[in-house]
Amino acid sequence: MAILIQFAIGLVFGLGLIISGMSNPAKVLNFLDIGRIPAGTWDASLAFVMAGAVAIAFIGFSRVLKLPRPFFAERFYVPTRKDIDPRIIVGPAIFGIGWGLAGFCPGPALTALGFGSASAFIFVAAMCAGMVLARFIANLPTSARVATPTDPLET
Amino acid sequence: MTATSFTPVASLLGGALIGLSAVLLMWATGRIAGVSGIVARLFPPYEDRAFAGRFAFVAGLVAAPILVRIVTGGLQEQTIAAGTPVLIIAGLLAGFGAVWGNGCTSGHGVCGLSRLSVRSLVATITFMATGVVTVFVMRHWS
Numbered sequence: 001m002a003i004l005i006q007f008a009i010g011l012v013f014g015l016g017l018i019i020s021g022m023s024n025p026a027k028v029l030n031f032l033d034i035g036r037i038p039a040g041t042w043d044a045s046l047a048f049v050m051a052g053a054v055a056i057a058f059i060g061f062s063r064v065l066k067l068p069r070p071f072f073a074e075r076f077y078v079p080t081r082k083d084i085d086p087r088i089i090v091g092p093a094i095f096g097i098g099w100g101l102a103g104f105c106p107g108p109a110l111t112a113l114g115f116g117s118a119s120a121f122i123f124v125a126a127m128c129a130g131m132v133l134a135r136f137i138a139n140l141p142t143s144a145r146v147a148t149p150t151d152p153l154e155t
Numbered sequence: 156m157t158a159t160s161f162t163p164v165a166s167l168l169g170g171a172l173i174g175l176s177a178v179l180l181m182w183a184t185g186r187i188a189g190v191s192g193i194v195a196r197l198f199p200p201y202e203d204r205a206f207a208g209r210f211a212f213v214a215g216l217v218a219a220p221i222l223v224r225i226v227t228g229g230l231q232e233q234t235i236a237a238g239t240p241v242l243i244i245a246g247l248l249a250g251f252g253a254v255w256g257n258g259c260t261s262g263h264g265v266c267g268l269s270r271l272s273v274r275s276l277v278a279t280i281t282f283m284a285t286g287v288v289t290v291f292v293m294r295h296w297s
Contacts, residue, residue, distance in 0.1 A: 005183050006208045010215020011222065013176035013188065013261075018223055018231070020169025026157045026234035032283075032290040033156070043159045045166040050264060052170025053177070057269035060178030070185030072208075077186050079257075079267075081274060088274050089281050091256020092263065096282030098249030100289025102237040105260045106253060107190040109246075110213060112233060114220035119235040123246040130250025131195040138255070139200065 002072040014111045020049040023111045025103025032100055098130075156294060157234040177266050184208060189262020190216070191253035252282075 014023075021027045022045075030036060030043035069075055099105050104112065104123045112120035177188035184205070193209045196202070224230050237245060253259040256278055258267065263282075267275020 002183065003207050003211045006180070007211040007215045007218075009176050009179045009183065009188075010212035011219050012172055012179065012215075013190075013212075014216040014219025015223070016169045016172030016174075016176060017216075018169070018219055019172060020166045021159070021162055021231070022166075022169065023220070024159070024231065024233045026236065027159045029156070029236070029290055030159045032286045033294055034287055035291055035295050041158055043161050045159075045162050048163045048166035049170035049173065050268075052167040053174035053265040054170075054269050056171045056174030057177045057265055060174065061181060061266075061269050064178055064182045067182070070181070071183050073183075073185040075185055076181070078270070079187065079272065079274075082272075084274065084277055087255055088257065088278055091252050091254070092258075092278040092281040093252070093256075093285045094248050095252030095256055095259060096285030097289045098245045098247070098252060099260070099282060100286035101248070101293065102235070102242055102245035104235075104242075104245065105190075105249060106194055107216060107259075107261050110190065110194070110216040111219055112235075114217040115230060115233055117233065117235060119237065119239075119242055122239055122242045123237075123249075126243045126246025127250035128194065128198065130247040130252075131191065131254045132198050133247075134251045134254035135195060135198070135200070 005072070013107065014114070016053075017108050017111045020052075021045055022049055023108045023115070025108070025112075027103075028105075028108070029100070029103040032103075098127075156236065159234075173261070173265060174269070177261070177269070180212070187258075187262055187266045188212075189258045189266060191250070191259040192257070192262055195250075195254050256282075 017023045027043055027045055031046035036042040109120050109123050180188040193212055197209055220230055263275040263278040
C-alpha cells in the first residue's frame, strides 16, 4: 500500500512537471537566458512554477508537520542544519552549470524519460554516475580521520 | 534556440501540483521530495530500507507522460537542443553537484524554500546564478 501511494505521489509530481512545461528543457533554458529580456522573448514560466509549488508546500508542510508522525513512517526526517559550509555553495554551483548546459534537472529528466527521449536517457545515465561518484568521494575517510590512531594507547 | 511561449497559468497550476506532491510525500513518508536525494539513494551504499518506496516514486515520475499520452492521446512537444557530449557532461555535473550540495531544484528550490531554510536559499540562489551564467556563455558568447 505504501509503495502504491508513493508511486501515485511521484505521478502527481510528474504531471505537475508536464503541465507546468518544465519537462521541456527549452522552457527551462529560456528562463535562465536573461539575455532574452531586452528582446521580450524571455520565458518567465519557471518563476510561476516555483511560486505555485512553494505556496502550496509552505501551507501544506506547516500543517503536516504538526501531525504526531507520518502515515507510513515512525518519524519525520526534516533537515535541521543551519550552517553555511563550502559544500552548500560548491555543490549547487556545479549543479547549476549542469542544469544550464542542457536544461535538465533530475525531476524533469526522469519525466522526459517517459516521453521516450533518448537524450533524457543519456542525461539520466550520466547524472546517476555523477551522483554515485559524489557519494563515493563524500564517504571517503578524511585525512584527519586517517591520522587518528586506532589504538588509544598509541597517543 | 527554440522560442517558447510564456505560460503563467499552466505553470502556476503545474507548480501547485509539484507542491502538493511534496506535501503528500512528507505526510506519507516523513521525507523531503528531493528528486536528487531520492535517485542517489537508489544506489549503494544503502543507509535504510526505503528502497522500494523511492523506486516507486521515481517510477511515478517516469510514468506521468505515459499516463498523459493514454488519457489525452498526445503529448506536448519537447525540444532538447543539447547533443550527446553536452548531455553527458551536463548529467555528470548536475548529478555530482546535486549530491555534493544536498539537493537540487526540488529539494532546495521547492521544499527548502517552503521550510524557510537558509541553506536552501543559499543553494537556490547559487544554482540559479551559475545556471544563468552558463546559458549566457553558451548562447551569447559563441
